[in-house]
Amino acid sequence: MTTPQHLRDSDQAAGFDIGPDFERFNQMNDVFTRAFWDDTVLSADTDAFFASYRMEAAPRRGEGFNQRDFALRNASWLISDIISNRAAEDGLREGFQGAIRNDTPVAADRVTLRDPQFEAAEIKRIAKLFGADLCGITDLDMRWHYTQRPDTRDMTPIDDPLPDGLTHVIVMGHAMDADLVETYPSALAGAATGREYSHEAAIVMQMAAYIRNLGFEAVASMNDTALVVPYAIKAGLGEYGRNQMVLTPEFGPRVRFSKIFTNMPLAVNVPRQLGMASYCEICTKCADACPPKALPTGAPTRGTDSPSTIKGVRKWSANCEKCFGYWAKLRSDCAICMRVCPFNAPRDMLPHRLWVRLATSRWRQLAKRIDDWRGTRPRLKPRDWWGGNSGNSDA
Template identity: 65%
Template sequence: MSWPQNTPPRQDSDAAAGIEISEAFEPFTQRNDIFTRAFWDPKVRSKQTHKFFASYRMEAAPRRGDGFSQRDFALRNAAWLISDVISNRRGPDGIREGFQAAIHCDTPVAPDPVTIDNPTRMSAEVKRISKFFGADLCGITDLDERWLYRSRVDTRDFSEAPHNLPEGLNSVIVLGHEMEADLVATYPSALAGAATGREYSHEASVVMQLAAYIRNLGYEAVPSMNDTGLVIPYAIKAGLGEYARNQMVITPEFGPRLRFSKIFTNLPLTHDTPKPQGVRAFCDICTKCADACPVKALPFGAPQEGGNNISAIKGVRKWTSDAEKCFSFWAKLASDCAICMRVCPFNRDYTKPQNRLWLRLALSRFRKLALRLARKHGTRVKPGDWWQQDTSKPS
């Protein structure tokens, strides 16, 4: 691909982004994603995985105790509604938008593009408009082809299919969407899954609207959620945060408590750069997420290249989870699990001065003190308490 004039050529490894790549690197095939494997791979597919996906229909949702009642599943499944409507609208064609294929653009590209004389100003405008539509964070990076999936998935038979991205795309706009902190505090529960579903529905709306704005300016823009490429490397390269032991991006605004989406575009933009501040050094001494994982799917020790199964990308040195163990627990719960997000010491409300002070300690040479101060951080809140928290307030 040709490089935009405002972008320096990348190196084999983006050291500043915490991305270390070896000669064994291979682009990831999305067919090997653990969620897609649950439909075609006998090693992953089971009665429990079937029940997991079926639970997103209320007639199949199990009801067992606090956090997994009909009311909890009702809220979780309702939170997913907009995302589900978008992802299912072209299902008969084998296309699942936002997950195994990019979202279809309902807005045509305007025939007369607006002249962009100042890409830096245009980047600032895109960030402003992204927040107008509801994104909490926005960063911009180059379209690094290494992080595109090798292929998309045809959901009719789960075979590989081409992306069919337009020619000339050279930038990725990465958007962050904050998850509800009080719901995250109740993981693992179906109730907590509403925090995930709400942001998938939010991000579907935001990426479609922001892409429509860009297309109305006369430039290509492809809205994307989990599809088309790995969003975590793009988020790191766009300066939104740093990679952590729990497989998440730690941001200074929300810690790990976000979902990410992206837009591929040829709109003239300047690119942000990675901003390492010390998360890697903190994760080197912290294993709270790995300790808390019920199935021990998260790694201890230093980052390593490769992983335990085909759901791990090859040739990247990083902390890598055992996706098969992780998803097996999700299937057992009939809901997603983010205990690792809940217990992460960076999962805090940074509008509070004491938490901003803690962050400064954690990213400094006093990180061991910060870790000691976080010893009891992330204790689970009973889901029933979430339902009760507003009942005493007058209407």
């Protein structure tokens, strides 16, 4: 595969260091997919993790993991679940293992477009109308696309290419609820994840339908089809952090991303150097707070020996097996590394904004000392989120 020069031109600005040993990622190897076919990942715990999204299999194991917590988390996933389950008979888990199918056709007529700058601004405005918190646009780049996905009926690898002729990717950011995130690790906090998947499913599908109604191809995508992290960075939405997340000026790492592949001609954004990743070089709060020690404390490296790490990219890479092993034991997703990140603030107050200004300047060492001095914000207890300890009184 030859990557066109204009795509590689912005790699450096995006902070990407891609070697000659680069290989596109096969979704068979993501740790969630491996939990269905790879004996080194799947276990009684991973089975119990997936089962806990149905109430009859949700455990009751104390504060943050009681019936109310799982009730809220599982309900929050509902819209995402409805979309991702509807093509199960075809071996497709829409939005996760395979793109979301077009619910509406591409209109026979195309609207007359103005210049790509105007149309890009218009797309971002409509994304906001539908509820996206961030929106950026970049060029399609096959390097980030999965080579294969699983057929979810039997977990065998299949090719599932996008339609020909797609040229652009619209990346949307969806902020997670700040207070719920403060309760990680808990099943309660998982409601922040589920709510945002349900939001992003609705928003990305409405946006893609809008573009098809204008007469252009538009494929709605969540975690499927391609890695969203490099796309979000290329679309100018943030920088890559030690915690494996995109750090955004607006929300720090507290944001999820969806994407649309389209042939609509749109002006693209450029990657931004924000100084956040530079701060990550001197900060290891996320790695220090990680219970299974799945995050690196050192400098970026060229891969790991895990099949779940993309090959040939020098970056901070998590130990996905340790990370997901901890999720499985918890019976819920963990994002302590998001909660404790100094760029995440439950409310974006002036002192936080001033600190971010300092941390992203050449005075980052001073910002680090201030952050060390103030320490890590205590976790919000699930009982306090629920409005008092008796609020979660299920036996």
